[in-house]
Amino acid sequence: MRKAIPLYQLLGNWWRAIAFYIMLRKFRTFLPKNVFLLKSTKAFMKTLIDDFGKEAEKMRKKLKQLGSQKRHTFIGRFERVGYKKSYRYYQPTLLLTQVVLSETGELITDHLWLNYTKGFLALGELLTGDLLQFDGRVASYVKGYFGTQQKLDYKVERPSRVVLLAKIEGPRRLLPDTATKMGRQALIGYIMERERVFYEASCRPIDPYYVDQYQIWLASHVMKTDQNYDLVVRKSLTSHLKSAEPH
Numbered sequence: 067m068r069k070a071i072p073l074y075q076l077l078g079n080w081w082r083a084i085a086f087y088i089m090l091r092k093f094r095t096f097l098p099k100n101v102f103l104l105k106s107t108k109a110f111m112k113t114l115i116d117d118f119g120k121e122a123e124k125m126r127k128k129l130k131q132l133g134s135q136k137r138h139t140f141i142g143r144f145e146r147v148g149y150k151k152s153y154r155y156y157q158p159t160l161l162l163t164q165v166v167l168s169e170t171g172e173l174i175t176d177h178l179w180l181n182y183t184k185g186f187l188a189l190g191e192l193l194t195g196d197l198l199q200f201d202g203r204v205a206s207y208v209k210g211y212f213g214t215q216q217k218l219d220y221k222v223e224r225p226s227r228v229v230l231l232a233k234i235e236g237p238r239r240l241l242p243d244t245a246t247k248m249g250r251q252a253l254i255g256y257i258m259e260r261e262r263v264f265y266e267a268s269c270r271p272i273d274p275y276y277v278d279q280y281q282i283w284l285a286s287h288v289m290k291t292d293q294n295y296d297l298v299v300r301k302s303l304t305s306h307l308k309s310a311e312p313h
Contacts, residue, residue, distance in 0.1 A: 128174045129220035132167075132204045139168035140222065141231065142178060144196040146264070147257045156254045156276070158182035160192070168199060178222060182253075184244070185228035191239045197232035200225040242283050255280025 132138060142162030149156045158181070165178045185200065186192070202222035209219040242252035255276035258265065265272050 128172075129204050129222070130206075132174070134204050134206075137201050137203045137226075139199065139201050139227075140174065140178075141166050141168050141197065141199045144192045144198055145177070145194060146261060147182065147192075148179070148261065149254055149257050156273075158253055158257055160186060162198065180222065180225055183225055183228075185225055187241055187244060187253075189228065189230050191241055193234040193236050193238065195234040196230060199227075199229040199231050201227045240287055242280070248279060248283060251276055251279040252283035253280075255283075 142165035145161040145163045148159045148161060150159055151157075159179050160182050162178045162180065163176060164173065165175050166173050180186075180200075180202075186198075189198075192198075202225045204220055205223045206218055206220055209217055242249040242256065244250045244253055254273075255278065258272045259277050259280060262272060264270075
């Protein structure tokens, strides 16, 4: 008998399924008024979420088994950048997928969020598919907000000795220097602008102030460097600066 393929393998990354679910909710008025179809969709999503939950639980157990007594070397595929909000401030993060233990090649987790630390920033702009290696320590934390259902989860913290093992070909832009306040704000703006489609689809906020800070930073740095820049961005900035000149 042919073994059934788990849904998470069919759809790839978990966030694609979440985006699919959001799309269904957003455009549900365009779907046929068919009770069976709607019930089937709900049943499918419930099965999908259950499968994701079981797989995530299995992966998190592997992190727990590593323990927090020593640091380990991990290798993962860069997926995208992101942010998290802590009190009134945004903190930059990045998502790795298919994270393995360097010593054995064992798959530890299918996805892992990390703080976008100086070690990663020193590599310059990352493209989806870049292969990264880093050292880190497993730590536990309480997942969920106060007043909601909370549970113990595991993460990898304090990444160090970050190395870019394999590089995807493509144009890469400069990243703001986070040593200054404006640079830190510009980095958040860069993340919001780069992931605009995802944030709009998932109803996550895109703050115009931070996007503007990034555009200001970009305009003052692009013209001062010969590094490999996205030509479209360079042309748009050039036309913007020309239009701003007094006649």
